[in-house]
Amino acid sequence: MATALDKPPVSVGSPSTSSQPKSGFRKYWHLYAAISPFYLLFLCFGLIPVGFSLYLSFHRWDGLGSMEWAGLSQYKYLLSDTDFWNSIGNTLIIWALATFPMIFLAMITAVMLNSAVRFKNVYRFAYFLPNVTSVVAIAIVFGSVFSTNFGLVNALLQAVGIDQIAWLNTPWGIKIAIATLMTWQWTGYNAIIFLAGLQTIPSELYEAARMDGAGPVQTFFRITLPMLRPVLLFVLVISTVTGLQSFSEPQVLLQNTSNDSTFAGGPGHSGQTMVLYFFQQTFDNNDFGYGAAVAWGIFLVVILFSIVNWRLVQRRGED
Amino acid sequence: MAFLQGTRRPKGIRGDRSRGIALHVSLILGVLLSAFPFYWAVIMSTHTSSEIFSYPPKLLPGSHFLENVRSLFDNIDFFGSMFNSVLVAGSVTFLVLFFDSLAAFVFAKFHFPGKNVLFALLMVIFMVPAQLAAIPQFVIMAKLGWIGSMTALIVPAAANAFGIFWMRQYMKSAIHDELLDASRIDGASFLRQYWHVALPVVRPGLAFLGIFTFMGQWNDYAWPLIALTNPNNVTLQVALSQLNGTHGTTDYGMVMTGALLALVPLLIVFAVGAKQIIGDLGKGAIR
Numbered sequence: 001m002a003t004a005l006d007k008p009p010v011s012v013g014s015p016s017t018s019s020q021p022k023s024g025f026r027k028y029w030h031l032y033a034a035i036s037p038f039y040l041l042f043l044c045f046g047l048i049p050v051g052f053s054l055y056l057s058f059h060r061w062d063g064l065g066s067m068e069w070a071g072l073s074q075y076k077y078l079l080s081d082t083d084f085w086n087s088i089g090n091t092l093i094i095w096a097l098a099t100f101p102m103i104f105l106a107m108i109t110a111v112m113l114n115s116a117v118r119f120k121n122v123y124r125f126a127y128f129l130p131n132v133t134s135v136v137a138i139a140i141v142f143g144s145v146f147s148t149n150f151g152l153v154n155a156l157l158q159a160v161g162i163d164q165i166a167w168l169n170t171p172w173g174i175k176i177a178i179a180t181l182m183t184w185q186w187t188g189y190n191a192i193i194f195l196a197g198l199q200t201i202p203s204e205l206y207e208a209a210r211m212d213g214a215g216p217v218q219t220f221f222r223i224t225l226p227m228l229r230p231v232l233l234f235v236l237v238i239s240t241v242t243g244l245q246s247f248s249e250p251q252v253l254l255q256n257t258s259n260d261s262t263f264a265g266g267p268g269h270s271g272q273t274m275v276l277y278f279f280q281q282t283f284d285n286n287d288f289g290y291g292a293a294v295a296w297g298i299f300l301v302v303i304l305f306s307i308v309n310w311r312l313v314q315r316r317g318e319d
Numbered sequence: 320m321a322f323l324q325g326t327r328r329p330k331g332i333r334g335d336r337s338r339g340i341a342l343h344v345s346l347i348l349g350v351l352l353s354a355f356p357f358y359w360a361v362i363m364s365t366h367t368s369s370e371i372f373s374y375p376p377k378l379l380p381g382s383h384f385l386e387n388v389r390s391l392f393d394n395i396d397f398f399g400s401m402f403n404s405v406l407v408a409g410s411v412t413f414l415v416l417f418f419d420s421l422a423a424f425v426f427a428k429f430h431f432p433g434k435n436v437l438f439a440l441l442m443v444i445f446m447v448p449a450q451l452a453a454i455p456q457f458v459i460m461a462k463l464g465w466i467g468s469m470t471a472l473i474v475p476a477a478a479n480a481f482g483i484f485w486m487r488q489y490m491k492s493a494i495h496d497e498l499l500d501a502s503r504i505d506g507a508s509f510l511r512q513y514w515h516v517a518l519p520v521v522r523p524g525l526a527f528l529g530i531f532t533f534m535g536q537w538n539d540y541a542w543p544l545i546a547l548t549n550p551n552n553v554t555l556q557v558a559l560s561q562l563n564g565t566h567g568t569t570d571y572g573m574v575m576t577g578a579l580l581a582l583v584p585l586l587i588v589f590a591v592g593a594k595q596i597i598g599d600l601g602k603g604a605i606r
Binding site: 031049050115127133134142150155159184188252278292295 | 339343345346349350352353356359363371372373374375376418419421422424426429431437440441447448449450451452453454455456458459474475478479480483513534540541545556559560563569571574575578579582585586
């Protein structure tokens with residue numbers, strides 16, 4: 001490319017070229033071209049859709065006919081929609097049931113991995129495996145494990161002499177089954193992230209603590225946990241953002257347990273998460289306008305909840 | 320202090336050893352819990368439905384695997400769906416690697432007007448949740464006539480903010496400016512610099528991004544479920560969920576066989592790239 005070689009003396013020698021903006025673009029056009037695919041795709045499948053969904057949330061539309069102006073009425077309805085509030089409650093309960101055991105187990109696993117010298121990579125590989133698996137496949141497995149009539153969990157309960165539980169048919173059974181699935185799939189992933197954080201803690205700190213006579217429990221709470229706080233924050237925020245938007249787990253697990261919709265989330269809608277409700281309103285009821293309003297409602301809940309979580313972890317850091 | 324040390328030392332060696340054993344025992348317990356659903360899937364895929372429904376549950380593999388495979392192939396177009404999955408995951412991975420690394424190269428190593436604004440925009444885009452765009456995306460694709468075809472899955476996923484961000488961080492440290500300057504003096508064009516100088520250096524970063532993209536696309540479920548409206552032309556995950564019939568009547572042996580077979584390509588990709596993923600995942604989180 002001869003032009004590229006010619007350019008430096010020209011631009012250095014005469015900064016005031018006759019057509020400054022044009023030559024600026026001509027000089028950089030290949031750079032803009034190189035980054036353009038992402039921005040073009042985002043424009044078509046990101047920015048325009050998000051703007052359109054805001055517009056849509058103020059209209060009634062079934063996806064085929066003409067749109068009707070609805071003003072704020074769909075948002076007003078959303079606030080009084082008991083099904084939507086029910087889905088918020090379900091989502092938060094499932095999130096809590098999955099996230100706290102997961103973080104606890106992941107932390108313990110990471111600490112153990114950090115002190116185990118042998119087979120570390122074998123362990124890491126094994127712990128990461130659940131996260132590689134597709135949610136669909138694993139939801140099918142868990143559906144059979146939690147099955148009322150022949151499931152392994154009930155068989156174990158029966159062997160111990162406890163009455164069978166209709167896991168996928170009761171409000172709490174459904175939530176526990178979904179949360180167990182999520183915990184299983186994400187504990188190892190987060191343990192490996194925690195492990196990476198643990199490895200950055202200087203060993204001198206531990207030595208100093210041992211010199212001062214600190215026991216393992218004291219060391220964990222006084223050194224490990226505070227040093228791990230940034231990583232904990234990362235894990236908590238990521239699992240909040242993904243956990244509050246859970247869809248595939250309840251959908252596959254419960255798609256055939258109720259008659260009205262594959263997005264109903266089981267009997268009594270007790271496993272219906274926010275995103276499942278969004279799918280039901282939009283693609284089962286063809287209520288595209290209201291679906292858009294629900295999507296913005298979900299967005300708001302996720303943002304608010306992420307901020308609350310962020311604050312909680314940070315404030316504890318100031319103590 | 321001295322008193323404490325005095326009493327502890329003799330115990331120390333034996334204590335360390337039993338603690339080490341306890342450690343490995345609990346770690347192995349964790350591994351068993353991680354592996355159990357896989358084992359359970361193998362058990363179920365080798366039994367008939369009536370065996371699965373019987374009590375006590377079967378805990379060892381049976382002998383009906385081939386039967387289940389046969390009824391799986393009778394019930395869904397397994398290889399057709401797998402072809403679609405390979406097509407989608409493969410093309411998306413190829414496109415993402417090319418577009419993301421090209422954009423990342425520009426952001427990491429060049430200066431141009433508007434660069435900071437464009438990069439900030441990229442990071443904001445990273446945080447927009449998917450369902451906000453889902454309805455209009457569906458409408459746009461219906462207008463384009465893409466609904467029901469794999470194009471609806473491939474095109475919107477062809478470049479992403481995460482990959483550009485990841486590759487930019489990687490390139491910033493991996494590609495040395497001297498190397499680029501030298502190639503520039505030799506008269507290498509922008510594309511030559513990208514292809515011959517940048518790409519060979521960042522192969523590990525590309526491998527990580529590629530494996531992650533492939534796995535994500537292979538396992539994607541929500542969008543394919545909506546966009547692939549023809550039940551006979553779907554990806555493997557959607558086909559599997561179709562098999563999960565009305566409760567109680569599901570042929571679990573067959574469904575599990577499908578779930579297991581659908582895992583095989585993924586496990587191969589993961590086994591090939593495991594070191595890359597597990598090593599780099601940690602680094603990414605710390606940064």
